[in-house]
Amino acid sequence: MAELQFREAIRAAIDEEMQQDSTIFVMGEEVAEYDGAYKVTEGLLDKYGPKRMIDTPISELGFAGMGVGAAMNGLRPIVEFMTFNFAVLAADQILNHASKIRYMTGGQVKIPIVFRGPNASAGQLSATHSVSYDSMYAHFPGLKVIYTSEPEDAKGLLKSAIRDDNPVLFMESEQMYGLKGEVSDEEDFTIPIGKAKVKREGSDVTVVAHGKMYHVAKQAASQLEKEDVDIEILDPRTVKPLDIEAIVKSVKKTNRCVIVDEAHPFGGLAAEVGYLIQREAFDYLDAPVQRVTLPDTSAPFAKNLFDEWLPGANDVIEAVNTVTYRK
Amino acid sequence: MADKKKEEQEEVQFTPSGTGIRTNGQVVRSTELPSPTRKKHKSLGLSEEDVVDMFELMYLQRRFEERAMQMYQKGKFGGFLHLYMGQEAISTGTAYALNDDDDIITAYRDHGWGLVRGVSPKAGMAELYGKVTGCSQGKGGSMHFANVKDHFWGGHGIVGGSIPLGGGIALANKYKQNGRVTASFLGDGAVDQGVLHETMNMSQNWNLPCIFAVENNGYAMGTAVHRHSVGELVDRAKGFDMKSAVINGMDVFTVYEKMKEVAEDVREHSNPWFLEIRTYRYRGHSMSDPMKYRTKDELREYEELDPIERIKGYLLDNDIIDEDKVEDIQDSVEDTVMEAIDFAEESDFPDKSHLYKDVFVEDDYPFHT
Numbered sequence: 001m002a003e004l005q006f007r008e009a010i011r012a013a014i015d016e017e018m019q020q021d022s023t024i025f026v027m028g029e030e031v032a033e034y035d036g037a038y039k040v041t042e043g044l045l046d047k048y049g050p051k052r053m054i055d056t057p058i059s060e061l062g063f064a065g066m067g068v069g070a071a072m073n074g075l076r077p078i079v080e081f082m083t084f085n086f087a088v089l090a091a092d093q094i095l096n097h098a099s100k101i102r103y104m105t106g107g108q109v110k111i112p113i114v115f116r117g118p119n120a121s122a123g124q125l126s127a128t129h130s131v132s133y134d135s136m137y138a139h140f141p142g143l144k145v146i147y148t149s150e151p152e153d154a155k156g157l158l159k160s161a162i163r164d165d166n167p168v169l170f171m172e173s174e175q176m177y178g179l180k181g182e183v184s185d186e187e188d189f190t191i192p193i194g195k196a197k198v199k200r201e202g203s204d205v206t207v208v209a210h211g212k213m214y215h216v217a218k219q220a221a222s223q224l225e226k227e228d229v230d231i232e233i234l235d236p237r238t239v240k241p242l243d244i245e246a247i248v249k250s251v252k253k254t255n256r257c258v259i260v261d262e263a264h265p266f267g268g269l270a271a272e273v274g275y276l277i278q279r280e281a282f283d284y285l286d287a288p289v290q291r292v293t294l295p296d297t298s299a300p301f302a303k304n305l306f307d308e309w310l311p312g313a314n315d316v317i318e319a320v321n322t323v324t325y326r327k
Numbered sequence: 328m329a330d331k332k333k334e335e336q337e338e339v340q341f342t343p344s345g346t347g348i349r350t351n352g353q354v355v356r357s358t359e360l361p362s363p364t365r366k367k368h369k370s371l372g373l374s375e376e377d378v379v380d381m382f383e384l385m386y387l388q389r390r391f392e393e394r395a396m397q398m399y400q401k402g403k404f405g406g407f408l409h410l411y412m413g414q415e416a417i418s419t420g421t422a423y424a425l426n427d428d429d430d431i432i433t434a435y436r437d438h439g440w441g442l443v444r445g446v447s448p449k450a451g452m453a454e455l456y457g458k459v460t461g462c463s464q465g466k467g468g469s470m471h472f473a474n475v476k477d478h479f480w481g482g483h484g485i486v487g488g489s490i491p492l493g494g495g496i497a498l499a500n501k502y503k504q505n506g507r508v509t510a511s512f513l514g515d516g517a518v519d520q521g522v523l524h525e526t527m528n529m530s531q532n533w534n535l536p537c538i539f540a541v542e543n544n545g546y547a548m549g550t551a552v553h554r555h556s557v558g559e560l561v562d563r564a565k566g567f568d569m570k571s572a573v574i575n576g577m578d579v580f581t582v583y584e585k586m587k588e589v590a591e592d593v594r595e596h597s598n599p600w601f602l603e604i605r606t607y608r609y610r611g612h613s614m615s616d617p618m619k620y621r622t623k624d625e626l627r628e629y630e631e632l633d634p635i636e637r638i639k640g641y642l643l644d645n646d647i648i649d650e651d652k653v654e655d656i657q658d659s660v661e662d663t664v665m666e667a668i669d670f671a672e673e674s675d676f677p678d679k680s681h682l683y684k685d686v687f688v689e690d691d692y693p694f695h696t
C-alpha cells in the first residue's frame with residue numbers, strides 16, 4: 001500500500017496507462033505547460049512531450065468534439081475539463097455525439113474517450129461554478145459515469161475508464177485533490193466499472209453516498225456511533241451503470257436507507273435510488289427512504305448562505321434520525 | 328523504416344510552446360502595444376477637470392483592488408478574486424466615451440467596470456465580502472458585480488458567456504430604436520469560444536449597434552495569446568466584414584478617443600465593431616497563480632507603462648494640478664476605500680430566506696424538496 005493524494009492517484013492512473021498505450025493522449029485547458037490547473041497532470045508534459053499532452057484554447061465544445069473524432073479514428077483521448085461546470089459548453093458533443101454515434105451507425109465505430117475533471121462545488125464560487133453533473137449525464141444512454149470519493153477508487157476506476165471502449169465521464173473534486181488515502185500498489189491494479197463498495201459496515205441504516213458526500217456521510221457516522229446508531233455506508237462509485245444489487249443487499253440487511261447526493265433534488269441519483277429501492281426491496285423497508293441533497297436553488301456566494309446550501313453531516317444525522325424514528 | 332517512422336512521430340507538436348518555461352528562457356511576446364494617441368486633452372474634448380476625474384477614478388480602481396487583495400489574503404472573504412490592475416485605462420476611457428445610458432457587459436474581471444459604472448466602493452467591497460449590502464446582494468461575489476440601473480449588465484463567470492448577451496442587449500436596443508450603444512467586453516481567451524463567431528456573424532448580418540471589445544492582456548490564465556489563438560485577434564473581424572481596430576489599452580486618452588469615435592459610428596450607422604485593446608494583467612490570473620508562464624522582466628516592462636502613473640504624469644507635466652493636489656486626491660481615495668472596508672465588515676450577511684430569493688420572479692414558487 002502506498003499513501004497517495006487524490007491528484008497523485010489520478011496522475012498515476014493516467015501515467016501508467018499512457019506508458020503502455022501510445023494512442024492515449026491528454027488534452028484540455030492548462031494541462032501541459034501549466035502542469036494542470038489543479039496540478040493533476042504535473043510532470044506529464046516532461047515525460048510524454050507536447051504531442052501527447054495538449055494545451056487547448058478555451059474552446060470546450062471544439063476540443064471535446066475533436067476528442068470524440070479522434071476516438072472514432074483510433075486514439076484514446078483523455079479530455080480534461082477545468083471543471084464539469086464548463087463542460088456544459090461541450091454538452092452537445094457529449095450528449096448528441098459521443099453517446100449516440102456508435103448506436104446510430106449500427107456499431108461501425110467505437111468511442112473510447114474519457115472526459116474527466118472536477119464536479120460540483122468547491123467553496124464560494126457562485127452559481128455557475130457549483131453544479132453536480134453526474135446524474136444529468138447518467139440520464140443519457142450511451143455514457144458511463146463515475147464519481148469517486150477516495151484515491152484508491154480514483155486510481156482503479158480511472159484505469160478501467162481509460163481502457164473502456166465507450167465514452168466515460170470521470171468526476172473528481174477540487175476539494176478532494178489534496179486528500180490522502182491508501183492506494184493498492186498491486187501491479188496493474190484496477191477496479192471494475194459498475195461495482196459499489198461498502199465502506200463502513202453497519203446494521204441500522206444504509207447510507208448511500210458518493211463523491212464529496214461520502215466524506216460527509218463518514219463524519220455523520222462517527223457522530224452517530226457515539227449515539228449507538230450504527231450506519232452502513234455504501235459508496236456506489238459508479239453512477240452509471242449503478243450497482244443497485246449492492247444497494248438492495250444492504251437495505252435488506254438494515255431495512256432503512258438514506259441517500260446523500262450533492263445534486264439538486266429533482267430527478268437526481270437520490271430520486272433514482274429511492275425508486276429502485278421501493279421496487280426491489282419494498283417489503284424490507286421499515287421507513288420511507290430519505291434523501292439529503294442540495295436545495296432546489298442555485299449556489300449563493302455569501303458564506304452563510306453557501307454553508308446552509310451545501311449538505312453537511314447534520315443533515316445526514318437528521319435524515320438518519322427520521323428513518324430510525326429517533327425524533 | 329519502422330524506426331524512421333517513430334522518429335518522425337516524436338516531432339509532432341500541436342500547441343506551440345510558451346513564454347520561457349519550455350523554450351530555453353526565450354520569451355515569445357504575446358502582444359505589441361500600438362502607439363498611443365498624441366492628442367492632448369483639449370483636442371480630445373476633455374476639460375482639465377475631466378482629466379483629474381479620470382485620474383481619480385483610475386486610482387480608485389487600483390486602491391480598491393489593492394486593499395481587496397489584502398483583505399482576501401487576511402481571509403476576510405473567499406471565492407475567486409480576479410484583479411483588473413493594469414487594465415484600468417480601458418474601463419475608464421470607455422465610461423467617459425460612452426453615454427451614461429449606453430450598455431456595458433463584461434466577464435468576471437469586473438471590479439473596475441463596476442466602479443466606473445455606478446457600483447459604489449461600499450457596495451463593491453460588500454459584494455466581495457458576500458454581504459447583503461453588496462451590489463448583487465452578496466449572491467454573486469467578485470465575478471458578478473452588476474448595476475443594471477446604470478446600464479452595467481454585470482460580470483459573468485463563464486468564459487464567453489457574456490458575449491451573446493451583449494449582442495442581445497444590442498438587439499433589444501435596435502428593436503426599441505432607443506439609440507443606445509452596447510459595449511460587450513471579453514478577454515483574449517474568450518476569443519476562442521465559438522459563441523463569439525456566431526454572435527459576430529449575426530450582429531453584422533443584423534446590423535446590431537454593438538461594440539465587441541477584446542481586452543487582450545496577453546494571457547488566458549497561464550496561456551499566452553499566441554499559444555491559444557492563431558494570427559492577430561483583431562483579424563477575426565475580417566471574415567465578417569466587420570469594422571475593426573486595434574488600440575493601445577495602457578493609455579486612457581487613446582481608449583477614450585477611439586471608443587468615442589467608434590460609438591458615434593455605431594450610433595449613426597447601427598453597425599457592429601470589433602476592437603482589440605491591448606493591455607496587460609499585473610497580477611496572477613486569480614489569487615493562487617504562481618505566474619511561471621511569464622518573466623519578471625516582461626511584467627516590469629508593462630508596469631513602467633502604468634496607465635495611472637501615465638495620467639498622473641500628464642497632470643503634473645501640463646500643470647493641471649500639482650503634487651499636493653495629487654496627494655490630496657490619493658488620500659481621499661484611500662479614505663473612501665477604507666470606509667468601504669469598514670462598511671463591508673459591519674454589514675450583515677443575507678438573511679437565510681435569501682437562499683430562495685430571486686430564483687424566480689414570484690415569491691410563492693413551490694420549491695421542490
Ligand SMILES: Cc1ncc(C[n+]2csc(CCOP(=O)(O)OP(=O)(O)O)c2C)c(N)n1
Nearest residue numbers: 086436484485486514515516517546547548
Ligand atoms: C467556459 C469556461 N471555461 C473555462 C473557465 C475557466 N477560466 C476562467 S478565466 C479563464 C481564462 C480567461 O482568459 P481571458 O479570456 O483572456 O480573460 P482574462 O482572465 O485575461 O481577463 C479560464 C480558462 C471558465 N470560467 N469558463
Ligand SMILES: [Mg+2]
Nearest residue numbers: 514515546547
Ligand atoms: Mg486575457
